[in-house]
Amino acid sequence: KQEVTQIPAALSVPEGENLVLNCSFTDSAIYNLQWFRQDPGKGLTSLLLIQSSQREQTSGRLNASLDKSSGRSTLYIAASQPGDSATYLCAVGDSGTYKYIFGTGTRLKVLA
Amino acid sequence: GAGVSQSPRYKVAKRGQDVALRCDPISGHVSLFWYQQALGQGPEFLTYFQNEAQLDKSGLPSDRFFAERPEGSVSTLKIQRTQQEDSAVYLCAGGTNADQPQHFGDGTRLSIL
Numbered sequence: 001k002q003e004v005t006q007i008p009a010a011l012s013v014p015e016g017e018n019l020v021l022n023c024s025f026t027d028s029a030i031y032n033l034q035w036f037r038q039d040p041g042k043g044l045t046s047l048l049l050i051q052s053s054q055r056e057q058t059s060g061r062l063n064a065s066l067d068k069s070s071g072r073s074t075l076y077i078a079a080s081q082p083g084d085s086a087t088y089l090c091a092v093g094d095s096g097t098y099k100y101i102f103g104t105g106t107r108l109k110v111l112a
Numbered sequence: 113g114a115g116v117s118q119s120p121r122y123k124v125a126k127r128g129q130d131v132a133l134r135c136d137p138i139s140g141h142v143s144l145f146w147y148q149q150a151l152g153q154g155p156e157f158l159t160y161f162q163n164e165a166q167l168d169k170s171g172l173p174s175d176r177f178f179a180e181r182p183e184g185s186v187s188t189l190k191i192q193r194t195q196q197e198d199s200a201v202y203l204c205a206g207g208t209n210a211d212q213p214q215h216f217g218d219g220t221r222l223s224i225l
Binding site: 042043045093099 | 118143147170171218
């Protein structure tokens with residue numbers, strides 16, 4: 001059974017810092033991995049999608065990497081801003097069923 | 113609309129009542145997923161539709177939960193004889209196909225008293 005773990009559970013950093021959020025999964029048979037942002041009381045906003053054949057994706061200040069063999073993904077946020085404060089969720093797409101298995105998220109607070 | 117729309121945004125019901133939650137996906141989105149998100153947790157899969165066909169309902173927690181998508185567009189998640197443990201945010205997501213990015217609605221926050 002696929003299990004997804006995110007470390008750390010919470011993170012507080014001063015504005016301007018570069019930071020790394022970690023996601024690990026137990027079964028490498030995935031078809032993609034997606035990073036989401038969730039603001040309080042809101043749904044999920046897709047940040048980056050990495051297909052299983054890809055190693056990384058970039059969008060603006062965000063870079064996500066995928067190492068399927070080791071069951072790891074990282075989300076790198078450059079030059080963090082207070083507006084980046086949110087919960088970041090990692091989800092792996094299960095091969096064959098297409099459902100997403102989510103981690104419990106990292107709650108990020110960027111201090112001005 | 114441009115995004116996935118869910119209604120109502122908030123629903124309060126007494127234990128034992130039946131509730132119905134609605135999802136209006138983006139036009140043309142073939143795949144539709146329902147997830148349940150408990151407080152402080154990540155979403156958990158409930159069920160998946162490809163057009164009107166319910167291909168996976170393995171995540172539905174009990175036979176009190178029922179989902180339908182009769183015309184392959186709007187979907188309804190129904191919970192019968194609600195219990196307190198059903199309190200959660202129910203999220204709907206859709207995509208152009210099962211292996212494409214999923215676009216999420218803002219969810220329905222269900223509170224059972």
